[in-house]
Amino acid sequence: MRVLVTGATGYVGRSVVRELQVHGHEPVVSRQRLSEPFEPIDADAVVHLAGLGRVRESFEDPLRYYSVNVGGTLNLLKALEGQRFLLASTAGVYRPSAVALTEESVREPSSPYAATKAAAEDLVAWAARSGRIGATTLRLFNVAGGGDTDTTRVITRAVAVAAGEVPGMEVYGDGTAVRDFVHVRDVATAFVVALEACAVGESAVYNVGATPASVREVLAAVAEVSGRSVDVTWRPAHPGEVRFQRADVSRLLALGWKPAHSSLDEIVRDQWLASAPGSGPGPSR
Numbered sequence: 001m002r003v004l005v006t007g008a009t010g011y012v013g014r015s016v017v018r019e020l021q022v023h024g025h026e027p028v029v030s031r032q033r034l035s036e037p038f039e040p041i042d043a044d045a046v047v048h049l050a051g052l053g054r055v056r057e058s059f060e061d062p063l064r065y066y067s068v069n070v071g072g073t074l075n076l077l078k079a080l081e082g083q084r085f086l087l088a089s090t091a092g093v094y095r096p097s098a099v100a101l102t103e104e105s106v107r108e109p110s111s112p113y114a115a116t117k118a119a120a121e122d123l124v125a126w127a128a129r130s131g132r133i134g135a136t137t138l139r140l141f142n143v144a145g146g147g148d149t150d151t152t153r154v155i156t157r158a159v160a161v162a163a164g165e166v167p168g169m170e171v172y173g174d175g176t177a178v179r180d181f182v183h184v185r186d187v188a189t190a191f192v193v194a195l196e197a198c199a200v201g202e203s204a205v206y207n208v209g210a211t212p213a214s215v216r217e218v219l220a221a222v223a224e225v226s227g228r229s230v231d232v233t234w235r236p237a238h239p240g241e242v243r244f245q246r247a248d249v250s251r252l253l254a255l256g257w258k259p260a261h262s263s264l265d266e267i268v269r270d271q272w273l274a275s276a277p278g279s280g281p282g283p284s285r
Contacts, residue, residue, distance in 0.1 A: 001043075002025075002026045003020055006048050006076070007030075007088075008030065011184065012140075012188070015184045015187065016049065019189055020047075034050055034071070034072025034075060034076070035067065038076055038079035040081075046086065047086045048086065052116075065113055065116045077133065080133050082132075085124055088140060091139050091140065091180070092114035093121070094108065101248060103207055125137070128200075129201075134199045135204070136194045138190060141180040141245070145266070146271070155218055155271055156275075161230045162223070163228075163275055171232050175219070176216060180209035182259060185261045186257075186260060193255050197255050206251055209247025209249055221265060221268045222268055222272070225269045
C-alpha cells in the first residue's frame with residue numbers, strides 16, 4: 001500500500017517508515033502543517049503520528065493542543081474518502097486501574113493532551129462508522145529505546161544521566177510505581193500489523209505495551225547495562241500519582257503481533273548504545 005505518514009521524521013515516525021518499507025509498503029512523508037487544509041490525499045492509507053505530545057505543556061496551553069491534535073486530525077479526515085486511517089493515541093486516556101487495562105477500560109483523560117487524543121479517537125471512529133474511512137487507534141504506553149532524545153521520559157533520562165549527558169534526575173515517590181514499556185521497533189511493527197487488518201467502514205482500538213517495570217527496576221537496569229550509577233534526587237510523590245499502569249495487549253496479539261525487542265534489558269541496552277555509542281556497555285555490577 002501507498003501510506004502517507006504524518007510525523008514521519010519524528011521518534012516513532014522514523015521506525016514506522018522503516019517497518020513499512022520492510023513489509024513492502026510505500027511510505028510517503030507528509031510535510032504539510034496540520035493546521036492547513038489538505039488536498040485530497042493520494043494514498044491507500046494514512047498513519048497519523050504528528051501532533052503535540054507534552055503533558056505538562058498541555059496544561060499551560062490547552063487551546064493550542066486542541067487546535068493541533070483535534071483540528072489537525074479533522075483536516076486530514078476531510079481529505080480522505082475510502083482509505084484506511086491509523087491514529088497514534090496514548091494510554092493517558094484511561095482511568096488509572098490496579099489491574100491491566102483493556103481497550104474496554106474506562107476512559108478518563110487526566111490532562112488536556114490526553115483529552116485531545118480521546119477526542120481524536122472519537123472523531124475517527126465516527127468517521128469510520130459513516131463509511132468514509134477504516135479507522136484504527138493504537139493506544140501507546142511508554143515507548144522507549146531506539147535512540148530516543150526526549151529526556152522527560154524515564155528510561156531516556158536515566159540513560160542520559162548514566163552517560164553524563166544530563167546532570168541528574170528527579171524521581172517522585174519511592175520508585176515503586178509501575179509503568180508499561182514497549183520498544184519503538186515493536187510499536188512500528190504494531191502499526192504495520194494493524195494497517196493490514198484495517199477495513200473501510202470498521203473501527204478498532206489496540207493497546208500497545210509489553211513490559212511492566214517499576215522506576216527502581218529501570219534504574220537498576222540502566223546501572224547494570226552502563227556500569228555506571230544514576231544520580232537520583234528523590235522527591236515526595238505527586239498527589240494522585242498513578243501507582244500502576246499495565247496494558248492488556250491480547251487483542252493485538254490475536255492479530256499476530258509479537259513484541260520482539262521489549263524486554264527491559266534490551267530497551268535499556270539499545271537506548272544506551274544509541275545515546276552513548278562511544279561508551280559501550282560497562283562492566284556488570
